[in-house]
Amino acid sequence: MKLAKCVASLGLLLLAGCHRGMPPVAFHAEGRPNTLSAWHVVEVHDGKLELNAGVVPYGLNSHLFTDYVHKLRTIWMPKGVSAKYSSANTFDFPVGTVVSKTFYYPRATDGKFSDVARTLRDHGDFAGLGLNMASVRLIETRLLVRRKDGWTPFTYVWNDAQTEATLTRTGAIEPMTLVDAQGNREDFKYVVPDEGQCATCHEASMVTNEIQPIGPRARNMNRDYDYGHGRQNQLQHLAEIGYLSDLPKPSEIPHEANWRDPAATLEARARAYLDINCESCHNPSGIANVTGLSLGSYMPGGSHYTGVCKSPEAAGPATGGRLFDIVPGKPDESILMYRMESTKPGIMMPELGRSTVDREGVALIRAWILAMKGNCDIVR
Amino acid sequence: MRKLLITVALGAALVGCGKHQAAPQNATDASFEAKLQEQLLDAKPGSVIDIPAGHYSLTRGLSLRTNGVTIKGAGMDKTVLSFKGQVVGPQGLLVNASDFTIENLAIEDTMGDALKIIQGKNITIHGIRVAWTDGAKTSNGAYGIYPVKTQNVLIEDSVAIGASDSGIYVGQSTNAIVRNNRVEQSPAGIEIENTVNADVYGNTATNNSGGILVFNMPSLLVEGHSTRVFKNKVFDNNHANFAANGSAVASVPPGSGVVVNSNDKVEIFDNDIADNQTANIIIASFYSTNYATKTGVAAGYNPYPEGIYVYGNHLKGGGNSPGLLEFKALKTAVYGINGSFPDVVWDGYANPKYKDSPIPADARICLQDVNGVLNADGPNGYKHPSTDMKPFECTLPKLPPVVLNPEPKI
Numbered sequence: 001m002k003l004a005k006c007v008a009s010l011g012l013l014l015l016a017g018c019h020r021g022m023p024p025v026a027f028h029a030e031g032r033p034n035t036l037s038a039w040h041v042v043e044v045h046d047g048k049l050e051l052n053a054g055v056v057p058y059g060l061n062s063h064l065f066t067d068y069v070h071k072l073r074t075i076w077m078p079k080g081v082s083a084k085y086s087s088a089n090t091f092d093f094p095v096g097t098v099v100s101k102t103f104y105y106p107r108a109t110d111g112k113f114s115d116v117a118r119t120l121r122d123h124g125d126f127a128g129l130g131l132n133m134a135s136v137r138l139i140e141t142r143l144l145v146r147r148k149d150g151w152t153p154f155t156y157v158w159n160d161a162q163t164e165a166t167l168t169r170t171g172a173i174e175p176m177t178l179v180d181a182q183g184n185r186e187d188f189k190y191v192v193p194d195e196g197q198c199a200t201c202h203e204a205s206m207v208t209n210e211i212q213p214i215g216p217r218a219r220n221m222n223r224d225y226d227y228g229h230g231r232q233n234q235l236q237h238l239a240e241i242g243y244l245s246d247l248p249k250p251s252e253i254p255h256e257a258n259w260r261d262p263a264a265t266l267e268a269r270a271r272a273y274l275d276i277n278c279e280s281c282h283n284p285s286g287i288a289n290v291t292g293l294s295l296g297s298y299m300p301g302g303s304h305y306t307g308v309c310k311s312p313e314a315a316g317p318a319t320g321g322r323l324f325d326i327v328p329g330k331p332d333e334s335i336l337m338y339r340m341e342s343t344k345p346g347i348m349m350p351e352l353g354r355s356t357v358d359r360e361g362v363a364l365i366r367a368w369i370l371a372m373k374g375n376c377d378i379v380r
Numbered sequence: 381m382r383k384l385l386i387t388v389a390l391g392a393a394l395v396g397c398g399k400h401q402a403a404p405q406n407a408t409d410a411s412f413e414a415k416l417q418e419q420l421l422d423a424k425p426g427s428v429i430d431i432p433a434g435h436y437s438l439t440r441g442l443s444l445r446t447n448g449v450t451i452k453g454a455g456m457d458k459t460v461l462s463f464k465g466q467v468v469g470p471q472g473l474l475v476n477a478s479d480f481t482i483e484n485l486a487i488e489d490t491m492g493d494a495l496k497i498i499q500g501k502n503i504t505i506h507g508i509r510v511a512w513t514d515g516a517k518t519s520n521g522a523y524g525i526y527p528v529k530t531q532n533v534l535i536e537d538s539v540a541i542g543a544s545d546s547g548i549y550v551g552q553s554t555n556a557i558v559r560n561n562r563v564e565q566s567p568a569g570i571e572i573e574n575t576v577n578a579d580v581y582g583n584t585a586t587n588n589s590g591g592i593l594v595f596n597m598p599s600l601l602v603e604g605h606s607t608r609v610f611k612n613k614v615f616d617n618n619h620a621n622f623a624a625n626g627s628a629v630a631s632v633p634p635g636s637g638v639v640v641n642s643n644d645k646v647e648i649f650d651n652d653i654a655d656n657q658t659a660n661i662i663i664a665s666f667y668s669t670n671y672a673t674k675t676g677v678a679a680g681y682n683p684y685p686e687g688i689y690v691y692g693n694h695l696k697g698g699g700n701s702p703g704l705l706e707f708k709a710l711k712t713a714v715y716g717i718n719g720s721f722p723d724v725v726w727d728g729y730a731n732p733k734y735k736d737s738p739i740p741a742d743a744r745i746c747l748q749d750v751n752g753v754l755n756a757d758g759p760n761g762y763k764h765p766s767t768d769m770k771p772f773e774c775t776l777p778k779l780p781p782v783v784l785n786p787e788p789k790i
Contacts, residue, residue: 169421290499304599346491378671379674
């Protein structure tokens with residue numbers, strides 16, 4: 001173990017050779033640095049968004065839809081501490097941890113700054129060695145920083161010159177256009193959340209008000225990543241470099257499906273999609289617990305907990321005139337579909353984080369409901 | 381980032397397509413909005429956020445997560461937060477905090493709920509006006525004033541107009557007082573839902589589809605009971621029901637005064653209830669909503685209203701033009717074309733548990749000082765309605781008043 005850690009550190013040192021002029025990552029135990037570069041986590045140098053030494057990229061089996069944006073995720077930890085493994089919850093990260101997520105788009109071929117590509121090719125999300133600035137547009141980098149009194153969120157929005165990102169506490173709205181491979185265009189407003197809205201999704205418990213990262217959980221991180229010197233299971237990698245402790249045997253680690261994986265079952269794909277897109281609010285202690293709808297992949301399927309024949313609690317006009325969250329076999333009678341297919345605040349779900357419809361996600365959930373057996377016959 | 385840009389873009393859209401589009405936010409409003417957001421983010425326990433008189437146009441839903449904060453305006457007609465141009469939502473103000481007080485301001489035209497308070501203790505809402513200014517529309521936000529999973533909550537001297545579901549909606553809470561408010565133009569004026577211990581008094585509910593509702597919904601963790609509805613004015617709640625189908629209140633027929641659905645221990649007394657054209661008082665089961673399914677209802681849910689006590693109300697008119705087809709036919713069949721329903725209509729769903737044994741005294745529906753009751757016989761498709769008062773001639777022990785502890789500061 002010690003040797004492995006040593007070797008890994010050596011690898012990181014070698015990588016560090018590429019980080020010209022990047023001082024070590026700075027953990028700010030208090031205050032609100034005004035620029036992203038104050039942290040030295042990711043920075044643009046020589047036409048590349050680079051990760052600093054010790055900043056480890058990771059990907060998720062299934063990820064949250066955010067207007068087709070791509071996300072480069074990283075974890076950094078101070079020396080000598082590690083996160084504690086949990087099979088169900090976000091790992092217990094030590095004080096000093098900095099988790100980052102850079103939101104970027106591949107550029108559309110016309111090269112216009114506001115035009116970005118609508119593409120599902122997410123290999124860039126695993127570009128642990130950096131992003132080529134000639135082909136991407138950076139939008140925002142969000143940090144979750146584990147301080148003594150809990151996680152603190154910071155949102156930095158990249159400038160037009162794509163050289164620096166500035167702290168943006170009160171949110172921003174950016175008009176943009178998605179362009180697909182055939183040249184079809186869709187105008188939309190990219191919404192950067194304000195600091196209060198971070199908590200809406202990241203609040204782990206409505207009672208304690210604590211926030212935490214959503215992605216770094218065993219079931220979603222249990223996958224391979226290409227670190228530039230071959231693929232390796234992410235959790236094994238984090239354990240080897242000393243970032244993760246108490247990792248059980250591989251066979252004991254849960255695994256969430258990749259909802260885009262055609263080899264996985266429809267059920268597994270749909271539940272994985274709902275888990276990552278809805279569960280952070282729709283869980284028994286989340287902000288949407290008041291609805292009685294719980295969409296974690298750990299909830300019993302086919303029950304009112306997961307919406308089958310369940311009357312909405314407080315949807316108001318967002319029912320779209322439909323009676324139940326999910327009507328088996330009938331996506332067009334299911335409120336869930338109505339809300340996924342809407343882009344209107346107050347109607348759409350998730351409430352935040354998108355201005356466009358996730359067409360592929362909608363198709364998946366539609367197929368899942370269509371294949372579902374049973375009915376919602378009224379009893380009297 | 382480029383806040384001005386978005387202003388320009390919205391302006392362009394306005395000119396371009398001519399359809400209903402939010403007015404662009406001017407620079408003064410934009411800087412007010414950013415400042416207010418920062419005040420909410422940086423608030424500490426004990427902070428008082430004063431919002432001076434003025435009409436402010438906001439684009440983003442506001443949120444507060446710090447305990448012990450007070451938000452104060454200069455008056456419900458003087459300090460107006462308008463969300464007509466809301467881009468990011470859906471609520472007007474979302475609060476997840478305890479010891480929260482909000483007073484003397486208005487929240488208008490939010491895309492979702494106007495004021496939502498979730499999971500907090502000791503909540504005081506005083507002198508707030510929530511309104512949708514284009515009138516009653518299904519596309520209005522669902523709830524006006526909406527504390528949910530709260531404890532010790534006071535809503536008083538406030539106004540709610542035009543919510544597309546409920547004007548004032550207390551959900552899954554414990555110890556709530558709703559007093560001296562005015563609610564208009566909603567499918568439900570005031571709704572107490574899955575809540576334990578609520579006092580609803582001194583309110584005026586008029587021109588809604590249903591004036592005051594006490595409901596229990598079937599798949600939540602908390603089942604409500606013990607609500608007192610008294611000294612309210614509940615009249616002319618004959619507004620068309622514009623709630624979206626599927627929502628609980630969409631099942632409320634226009635012309636409903638006070639409605640109890642599947643809730644227990646409800647005491648209705650000393651109210652002035654008049655001219656609600658379906659019935660001044662309706663007592664019903666979740667089965668009557670036509671939403672009950674085998675899968676959708678939690679095990680253990682009790683869909684029967686039990687321990688309901690009606691007495692000492694001033695009842696007048698109403699019942700003359702039921703807002704539900706089945707009820708119209710039923711009224712004509714029992715009371716004739718020019719007749720009216722009596723003061724109380726019960727849908728007739730009785731707990732089958734008591735089919736072969738006498739119903740326990742505390743589970744009965746007791747009616748005093750009413751001009752009659754109609755058992756609508758809903759379970760048999762309204763075939764054998766009954767006007768027999770005898771089963772309802774009883775009294776129940778009175779419920780204790782709700783005591784807020786600690787007492788609200790106002």
